Amino acid sequence: AQKITQTQPGMFVQEKEAVTLDCTYDTSDQSYGLFWYKQPSSGEMIFLIYQGSYDEQNATEGRYSLNFQKARKSANLVISASQLGDSAMYFCAMRELRGSTLGRLYFGRGTQLTVWP
Amino acid sequence: KAGVTQTPRYLIKTRGQQVTLSCSPISGHRSVSWYQQTPGQGLQFLFEYFSETQRNKGNFPGRFSGRQFSNSRSEMNVSTLELGDSALYLCASSLAGGAASSEQYFGPGTRLTVT
Numbered sequence: 001a002q003k004i005t006q007t008q009p010g011m012f013v014q015e016k017e018a019v020t021l022d023c024t025y026d027t028s029d030q031s032y033g034l035f036w037y038k039q040p041s042s043g044e045m046i047f048l049i050y051q052g053s054y055d056e057q058n059a060t061e062g063r064y065s066l067n068f069q070k071a072r073k074s075a076n077l078v079i080s081a082s083q084l085g086d087s088a089m090y091f092c093a094m095r096e097l098r099g100s101t102l103g104r105l106y107f108g109r110g111t112q113l114t115v116w117p
Numbered sequence: 118k119a120g121v122t123q124t125p126r127y128l129i130k131t132r133g134q135q136v137t138l139s140c141s142p143i144s145g146h147r148s149v150s151w152y153q154q155t156p157g158q159g160l161q162f163l164f165e166y167f168s169e170t171q172r173n174k175g176n177f178p179g180r181f182s183g184r185q186f187s188n189s190r191s192e193m194n195v196s197t198l199e200l201g202d203s204a205l206y207l208c209a210s211s212l213a214g215g216a217a218s219s220e221q222y223f224g225p226g227t228r229l230t231v232t
Contacts, residue, residue, distance in 0.1 A: 045223035
């Protein structure tokens with residue numbers, strides 16, 4: 001079974017609007033971390049935001065916020081006030097914090113976001 | 118503080134050759150992971166090293182190997198290259214790769230082309 005599912009291969013948003021990128025995850029662990037990365041065409045993976053499974057508050061980093069719904073196992077990324085420079089591939093990832101897979105990130109297939117003026 | 122560095126950035130090799138890629142993690146980070154990214158398979162985990170020991174390994178053939186040095190720098194080696202090894206190879210570093218690791222930063226990647 002897929003550990004991370006991103007159901008939106010592509011998303012379009014107008015500049016200055018907000019956009020939500022979906023991510024659902026699958027784990028039986030109680031302790032895990034969720035990450036979002038941005039990958040522009042240059043290839044570098046840029047860390048955006050992190051949410052721990054025990055964090056009670058949704059994580060926020062500037063224009064990025066993570067809508068964490070633990071019971072639904074979803075960790076959607078919300079980008080407010082989109083900018084043209086936000087156009088990139090976005091990846092959701094998870095690390096299980098115990099067990100034999102400690103240290104490994106599981107990635108979704110990504111969502112290609114295009115911001116238009 | 119300096120980010121994760123990977124060398125070389127681009128590499129062209131011929132089938133059957135071998136290649137070594139290098140990764141220097143962020144200062145103080147002891148965990149280094151390697152990932153292969155291809156259009157068809159997406160991001161796939163290769164292996165993770167922590168304090169010079171391989172802690173995790175993905176489902177790749179034995180042609181893919183790695184190591185970590187005492188200064189946390191890591192190398193990965195691919196022997197007997199195949200066309201399908203053409204990919205972007207990404208290295209990530211974190212403090213410990215465990216519960217305390219909300220940090221997991223990637224380098225710019227090495228783009229390997231096998232002809």
